[in-house]
Amino acid sequence: MADDPADTSLGKFVDEFLRFDTTDGNEAAAQAWFRDRLEAFGFDVYEWRADAERLAAHSSFPDDPAEIAVADRPSVGGVVEFGDPDAGRTLVLNGHTDVVPADRENWSSDPFEPVWSDGRLTARGAADMKSGxxxxxxxxxxxVERVESGDLEGLNGRVVVESVVGEEEGGIGAAAAALDNPYPFDRDAAIVAEPTELRCVTATEGTVMKRLRIRGRAAHAATRWKGEDVLPHFERVRQAFFELESERGESVSHPLYDEYPIPWPIVVGIVRAGSWSSSVAGTLTAEWRFGVAPGETVDEVEAQFEERLAEVVEASDWLSEHPPDFERFTIQFEPAEIDADEPVVQSLREAMTATGHDDTDPVGATYGxxxxxxxxxxxxxxxYGPGTVEQAHFPDESIDWAEVETARETYVEAAARFLQSK
Known part of the structure; x- marks a missing residue:
């Protein structure tokens, strides 16, 4: 690797990629650039767009197609072929181009002006996941270079590199590609280049997103006793939900999640209460995220929290007479898991050994x-990918560039083994 990673071909590619602000559905310009680069590199390029009606029937997405933003959001896949491609396997290397918004006040530099320092790259999307x-x-x-140079022989099959849109919104591009294959060939396996700290992740957690609305009764602060404050009611619900989280941590087990202190985490990310500082808070809205273990379904976990809420409501005269609303909103993530004996897992683990990884054992991730x-x-x-989820969505998001180069080498070795093993 060159002394300055920013001067390498991969470094320049990622640096330019990161300069596109791909928040809030604005991926089109970056995807056009990405397509142009793939074509210049000699890939056969495919492009697809999601259909909102098709996604609305999918469990991850809202039922109303109007709530699914698909306009001007192309996903792009580049294909390279080896030997007799139809006689071998096809491996997809997948990643997403969209990034979450950056609160510029909390950044020490412009989030979309990459900063290289001491072997680290800082920018929005550096870890999640344009470097991958x-x-x-x-x-x-x-x-391709290794095959053309004669370093690798006997390879048959294809490698597909994808840059998809809307992953942070439920996986718009990937869901569309899964529902309706955009390629004229079958896909045998895939590696998703999310930041895993270069660990092999074979299980990902699911998510239920629910919005809770509690109604009290507003009153003037001077006659507070005339009102019904929603905050004590919310606190009882919050306590009950976190008690259920603890219970689920004990009762729902999975061998790949033993290392996590909270294997199926929940969070109340947004709480809004009241309408005036001199009034008793008469309304409250809270948005929740509930973890779903591999082997569970979104519906099963949702039912558990609905039942626990019903117990809180039953114990309160006010809530019994004014029952809260508790409904899904935005996107849902089903959990996913594959067997460690799958050929793609075996190929990746062999590649990890070849590129110097100390630990190749499969693990689970608490994200979708x-x-x-x-x-x-x-x-x-x-x-499997470079970087850590602890940097994802964070201010001054950064990645150790050495991990990016290691991931690159590992993808090469994994693809070679996967295509050779058939």
Whole structure:
């Protein structure tokens, strides 16, 4: 690797990719650039767009197609072929181009002006996950070079590199590709390049998103006793939900999640109460995220929290007479898991050993990923990539560039083994 990673071909590619602000559905310009780069590199390029009506029938998305933003959001896939491609396997290297918004006040630099310092790259999307996408692109190029140079022989099959849209919104591009194959060939397996700290993730957690509305009665602060404050009612619900989280941590077990202190975490991310500082808070809205273990369904976990809420309501005269609303909103993530004996997992673990990883054992992740869409479509998918989820969505999001180069090398080795093993 060069002394300055920003001067390498991969570094320049990722640096330019990161300069596109791909928040809030604004992926089109970056995807056009990505397509142009793939074509310049010699990939056969495919493009697809999601259909909102089709996604509305999917469990991850809202039932109303109007709530699913698909306009001007192309996903792009680049294909390289080896030997007799139809006689071998097809491996997809998948990543997403969209990023979450950046609160610029909490950043020490412009989130979309990459900063290179002491072997680390800082920018929105550096870890989640444009560096991983870049590593996949250059891994496919490296594999072509190794075959053309005679370093690798007997390879048959294809490698597909994808940059999909809307992962942070439920996986718009990946779900569309899983529902309706955009390629004229079948896909045998996939690796999703999310930041896993270079660990092999074979299970991802699901998510239920629910909005709770509690109604009290507003009153003037001078006659507070005339009102019905929603906050004590919310506190009882909050306590009951976190008690259920603890119970689920004891009763729902999975061997890949033993290392987590809270294996199926919940969070109340947004709480809004009241309308005036001099009035008793008469309304409250809270938005929740509930973890779903591999082997469970979104519906099962949702029912558990609805039952616990019903117990709180039953114990309160006020809530019994004024029952809260508790409904799904936005997107839902089903959990996903594949067997460690799947060929793609074996190929990845062998590649990890070859590129110097100390630990190749499969693990589980407490977040969801686009892998679930491919698994649901019958495409075994493992998650492996540079960076850590602890940097994802954070101010001054950064990544150790050495991990990006290691991921690149590992993707090459994994693809070679996967295509050679048939």
């Amino acid at each position: 996408v870049g590593a996949a692109v250059f891994a496919a190029r490296d594999l 990923a686009d892998s679930r869409h491919y698994v649901a479509a019958g495409i075994p998918t493992v998650v």
